[in-house]
Amino acid sequence: MSIFSRLRRSLSSPSQADDGAGAGISIDYALNIRGESPAKLTLQRVFEQSRQVVRNNKDATTPPEAPARPTTKGRPRLLLMGQRRSGKSSISSVVFHKLPPNETLFLESTARIQKDSMASFMDFQVWDFPGQIDIFENPNYDMDAIFGEIGALIWVIDAQDDYLEAVTRLNTTILHLQRSYPNINIEVFIHKVDGLSDDYKLDIQRDITIRIQDELSDHGFENAPVTFHLTSIYNHSIFEAFSKVIQKLIPQLGTLEAMLTNLCRTCRFEKAYLFDVLSKIYIATDSAAADMASYEICSDYIDVIIDITEVYGSWPRSDAQRRRIEGEPWNAKVDDQVACPWAESCMVLHDAGRPIMLREVDRYLALVAIMKEDSYDRMPLVNMNVEAVVQGLTEFFDITKPRK
Amino acid sequence: MADAGSYGDGTSNLPLAETKNEVKKPKKKKVLLMGKSGSGKSSMRSIIFSNYIARDTRRLGATIDIDLSHVKFLGNLTLNLWDCGGQEAFMENYLSQQRVHVFSNVGVLIYVFDIESRDVDRDLATYVSILSALLQYSPQARIYILIHKMDLVAPSLREAVYDERVRIVRQKTVEYANSIGYSAADQGAGAADPSGSVVLLEPLSASATTGGSGSSGSGSGVGAAAAATSASTPSSPLEITPFATSIWDQSLYKAWASIIHDLVPNLAAIERNLANLGVAIEAEELLLFERTSFLAVSSWTSEEGQRNPTEDRLERISNIMKHFKQSISRFTGTPRNAEQFVRMEHKAGSRFNLFILKFTTNTYLMVVLPPGEARFNAAMLNCQIAIEHFKFLDGPVTTAAPAHGVGG
Numbered sequence: 007m008s009i010f011s012r013l014r015r016s017l018s019s020p021s022q023a024d025d026g027a028g029a030g031i032s033i034d035y036a037l038n039i040r041g042e043s044p045a046k047l048t049l050q051r052v053f054e055q056s057r058q059v060v061r062n063n064k065d066a067t068t069p070p071e072a073p074a075r076p077t078t079k080g081r082p083r084l085l086l087m088g089q090r091r092s093g094k095s096s097i098s099s100v101v102f103h104k105l106p107p108n109e110t111l112f113l114e115s116t117a118r119i120q121k122d123s124m125a126s127f128m129d130f131q132v133w134d135f136p137g138q139i140d141i142f143e144n145p146n147y148d149m150d151a152i153f154g155e156i157g158a159l160i161w162v163i164d165a166q167d168d169y170l171e172a173v174t175r176l177n178t179t180i181l182h183l184q185r186s187y188p189n190i191n192i193e194v195f196i197h198k199v200d201g202l203s204d205d206y207k208l209d210i211q212r213d214i215t216i217r218i219q220d221e222l223s224d225h226g227f228e229n230a231p232v233t234f235h236l237t238s239i240y241n242h243s244i245f246e247a248f249s250k251v252i253q254k255l256i257p258q259l260g261t262l263e264a265m266l267t268n269l270c271r272t273c274r275f276e277k278a279y280l281f282d283v284l285s286k287i288y289i290a291t292d293s294a295a296a297d298m299a300s301y302e303i304c305s306d307y308i309d310v311i312i313d314i315t316e317v318y319g320s321w322p323r324s325d326a327q328r329r330r331i332e333g334e335p336w337n338a339k340v341d342d343q344v345a346c347p348w349a350e351s352c353m354v355l356h357d358a359g360r361p362i363m364l365r366e367v368d369r370y371l372a373l374v375a376i377m378k379e380d381s382y383d384r385m386p387l388v389n390m391n392v393e394a395v396v397q398g399l400t401e402f403f404d405i406t407k408p409r410k
Numbered sequence: 411m412a413d414a415g416s417y418g419d420g421t422s423n424l425p426l427a428e429t430k431n432e433v434k435k436p437k438k439k440k441v442l443l444m445g446k447s448g449s450g451k452s453s454m455r456s457i458i459f460s461n462y463i464a465r466d467t468r469r470l471g472a473t474i475d476i477d478l479s480h481v482k483f484l485g486n487l488t489l490n491l492w493d494c495g496g497q498e499a500f501m502e503n504y505l506s507q508q509r510v511h512v513f514s515n516v517g518v519l520i521y522v523f524d525i526e527s528r529d530v531d532r533d534l535a536t537y538v539s540i541l542s543a544l545l546q547y548s549p550q551a552r553i554y555i556l557i558h559k560m561d562l563v564a565p566s567l568r569e570a571v572y573d574e575r576v577r578i579v580r581q582k583t584v585e586y587a588n589s590i591g592y593s594a595a596d597q598g599a600g601a602a603d604p605s606g607s608v609v610l611l612e613p614l615s616a617s618a619t620t621g622g623s624g625s626s627g628s629g630s631g632v633g634a635a636a637a638a639t640s641a642s643t644p645s646s647p648l649e650i651t652p653f654a655t656s657i658w659d660q661s662l663y664k665a666w667a668s669i670i671h672d673l674v675p676n677l678a679a680i681e682r683n684l685a686n687l688g689v690a691i692e693a694e695e696l697l698l699f700e701r702t703s704f705l706a707v708s709s710w711t712s713e714e715g716q717r718n719p720t721e722d723r724l725e726r727i728s729n730i731m732k733h734f735k736q737s738i739s740r741f742t743g744t745p746r747n748a749e750q751f752v753r754m755e756h757k758a759g760s761r762f763n764l765f766i767l768k769f770t771t772n773t774y775l776m777v778v779l780p781p782g783e784a785r786f787n788a789a790m791l792n793c794q795i796a797i798e799h800f801k802f803l804d805g806p807v808t809t810a811a812p813a814h815g816v817g818g
Contacts, residue, residue, distance in 0.1 A: 303737055306733075314730060314764065318694075319762055320719075327714040331780040341760055343783060343784065344760045344782065350756075353751050355752070356749045356752050357738075357750075358742075
């Protein structure tokens with residue numbers, strides 16, 4: 007069983023839900039049909055650890071609380087917050103539900119906290135907050151329940167709107183969080199920058215950065231974990247930003263990167279990405295400077311493979327056919343005729359003969375790389391090296407799996 | 411490539427006599443793209459032949475007068491595409507001053523109807539006048555009707571709306587044909603001057619092309635032959651071929667692929683060769699794509715492959731690859747119409763294997779195979795060897811081309 011066959015099932019589910027549900031999309035990807043991914047388990051462990059830290063902090067001040075609440079399934083949580091109409095629901099629909107960007111126009115405004123569970127390589131929750139509610143002023147919200155086990159807080163700012171109020175609210179939020187939950191990553195998405203010129207984008211980013219850092223240092227917080235991203239749902243920037251957000255939640259990222267860097271050096275790849283196929287988020291890349299163009303082409307290549315597999319790989323072949331291909335002159339079981347049980351693909355570009363290669367790692371992950379010109383001839387060797395790295399990755403996820 | 415040659419083959423069983431009578435230099439057959447202003451003619455043309463993506467067509471302005479383009483297809487089939495601006499003033503002009511210029515020597519008329527049009531009657535009236543001009547100057551032309559912008563109709567209603575519109579257009583066509591006493595039989599039986607000699611020549615040329623009669627213009631050829639043998643054939647109505655299309659999905663590729671498919675001259679030879687190749691390499695399916703448009707020109711499917719439940723896979727693959735070609739062009743900075751990739755291979759574990767190979771100069775071959783490493787590599791080598799046998803797709807057309815096909 008491979009990702010590309012499963013993927014179809016999960017990708018088709020949002021559209022069905024769209025038909026029925028109408029307002030707001032809340033899809034719980036069928037968790038029970040999936041196995042547990044090692045990487046996901048790793049992530050859970052990280053998350054448990056960070057929760058432990060939070061609890062220890064609390065232990066110092068308050069009496070020990072009851073053991074972990076049963077409601078928490080130990081998933082890292084991404085909180086999407088920001089002013090109303092800043093694009094939070096659009097972001098989560100585009101990234102996690104594969105909604106075409108131009109259809110986000112029709113999304114209704116979110117009235118209450120929208121919780122989505124994403125079953126992917128890392129099994130996380132996305133909470134979409136309605137912008138009109140200020141949770142810090144409303145005592146009905148249980149802060150611990152919301153921020154207690156968070157992975158990252160994503161604050162969305164509409165760059166095409168007046169952002170001063172958004173920045174003020176963000177500042178209050180950061181100050182609140184810094185006091186009680188200091189190890190939450192705060193990711194600021196300066197959003198809707200597609201229509202803006204490059205200069206203007208950078209100006210806005212600089213302005214917002216300064217405003218927030220000034221405010222923080224006024225209150226005595228230096229080096230708060232606040233990061234800024236320029237994003238838009240109309241290009242790949244939103245996926246890239248999410249990739250960076252999620253990479254921060256993987257503690258052994260360094261090891262993964264080292265493996266990929268090593269592979270790139272040995273096989274003379276230009277760039278290699280380890281993708282989460284379902285969300286198109288890359289969880290690691292080699293140390294060469296990441297550029298948007300190579301990310302886009304790799305991500306689009308995954309789409310091609312998914313689509314082609316949907317056309318030709320989604321129907322069972324007849325027994326007669328099986329007998330035919332196992333019979334003369336091959337005389338071997340199909341499984342013995344196949345070199346690699348996972349999907350393996352490559353495309354040679356006409357431009358300088360650069361191949362793009364893709365290799366499935368497990369159900370959720372795929373390795374996609376852009377190779378140097380004219381290296382198609384060495385493809386068998388490359389495949390061997392990639393196989394070694396894939397084994398390494400599998401072992402890595404196995405080792406980092408939490409022990410009971 | 412030689413114009414004369416392409417004419418001779420592209421329209422192989424069309425009248426030698428006509429060229430004699432008309433004294434003019436032989437011309438490539440025209441493909442007229444007509445329809446009301448704003449119905450989406452230029453959009454579809456740029457998507458199919460210039461690799462625009464659907465979004466980009468918003469940038470297109472109105473077509474002024476006629477946009478001529480020559481699209482080279484498979485080397486020996488050159489489409490002489492006339493994209494006719496649809497504003498009423500232009501339409502009137504085509505029908506009056508430019509009537510002969512526009513409507514003579516037409517191979518194919520593609521008439522686009524906008525499903526959202528508010529004034530259907532008026533559209534139909536224009537269509538009928540175009541039809542009358544067409545029948546006057548190029549009675550053998552094939553007519554394709556595209557009911558366009560189907561994406562604007564709610565999915566549940568699409569089929570009904572489409573059927574209804576096609577019914578109206580058919581009815582109008584038939585009414586008009588009857589009113590002028592048109593029928594396929596009449597057309598053969600010598601209403602026009604040159605067709606007398608056509609009737610004599612027809613059976614000969616039909617047998618010369620091995621009865622495959624896959625050549626363009628075969629409709630009229632068969633009609634004429636039938637008329638010659640039995641003049642009593644009941645008058646068959648004017649044939650139109652309708653398609654529902656939208657630039658936002660693959661339906662457009664389906665329509666155009668079948669139009670092109672009908673125009674490819676040595677189709678029978680191509681298909682026979684593909685089938686031989688397919689059987690030899692144990693493939694499930696072979697698709698032959700044209701290079702720039704990535705339309706599936708021809709295909710062969712094994713018995714097993716025919717069990718594939720995805721009916722629209724040809725146009726879906728066209729769609730997928732066209733989109734990815736866009737991505738490559740963004741990545742490499744090469745022009746959209748340039749050749750973007752040389753080969754692609756995909757091995758999906760023990761489910762299927764697939765490769766797309768740069769085949770002849772103007773084509774790509776896609777091969778779907780059962781799993782198995784050895785089979786895959788053997789097939790790849792065999793396809794490269796087979797390129798030799800498909801070279802005739804590209805070469806300037808000589809009389810050798812059909813002969814090669816016949817020889818197998």
